[in-house]
Amino acid sequence: MRPIALLAALAALPVLAQTEPEPEPLPDFASCMAVVVARYEQDLENLRERPETEQDFDIGDMRETEFCGTIGIVRCDRSEAPLDCQRALTAEQEALKAAILAALPAPETVTDGGFAGQVFRRAYVLSQGISAGPDCDGQSEALQAWCETREAGGAVETAILAWQAARYLDLAEPATVAGWAVPPPPTRPKARPDGLKP
Numbered sequence: 001m002r003p004i005a006l007l008a009a010l011a012a013l014p015v016l017a018q019t020e021p022e023p024e025p026l027p028d029f030a031s032c033m034a035v036v037v038a039r040y041e042q043d044l045e046n047l048r049e050r051p052e053t054e055q056d057f058d059i060g061d062m063r064e065t066e067f068c069g070t071i072g073i074v075r076c077d078r079s080e081a082p083l084d085c086q087r088a089l090t091a092e093q094e095a096l097k098a099a100i101l102a103a104l105p106a107p108e109t110v111t112d113g114g115f116a117g118q119v120f121r122r123a124y125v126l127s128q129g130i131s132a133g134p135d136c137d138g139q140s141e142a143l144q145a146w147c148e149t150r151e152a153g154g155a156v157e158t159a160i161l162a163w164q165a166a167r168y169l170d171l172a173e174p175a176t177v178a179g180w181a182v183p184p185p186p187t188r189p190k191a192r193p194d195g196l197k198p
Contacts, residue, residue: 029068029069032068034181034185040164040167041167044168060123066157069157072093073089073146097155103163104163107124110169119162120165
């Protein structure tokens with residue numbers, strides 16, 4: 001490449017960097033979880049209005065909760081202080097798990113012998129986070145912070161599963177009534193394409 005052409009190419013790099021779009025903003029963990037619990041409540045309400053749809057109803061699902069935890073970690077990675085952010089996220093998840101479990105009945109009091117009762121009892125125990133040892137010790141500071149956040153997120157996933165089963169059995173209050181979740185933010189209407197009028 002000729003020197004003049006090389007200089008022109010290098011000069012264009014800052015311009016290209018400036019025109020690169022910013023990453024799409026991600027919801028915080030609490031807002032994401034608000035959507036998860038609201039969606040489950042809506043599905044449960046639909047089921048009670050149309051009992052014939054029960055065969056298509058999922059008593060519980062941890063995937064959306066896992067997604068919220070992953071989004072939380074990504075937000076931390078984008079922040080100016082990723083490790084501090086992850087530690088704060090871990091504390092938030094641990095507090096949420098404790099609040100969920102405090103609002104649930106004790107497993108031994110749930111006598112339902114069906115599938116939902118089994119899911120509740122097992123998920124409740126799993127959410128206690130009983131482990132053979134400190135799984136995250138001995139890692140680098142960054143990896144330990146990530147590991148602890150993932151562990152806290154996993155405990156929230158099983159706590160949410162226990163809550164979902166308890167809600168299905170009508171043994172627990174809605175999350176917003178119990179006080180451990182807030183209503184989801186309103187959905188913003190999508191912009192109309194140019195040239196279209198209402």
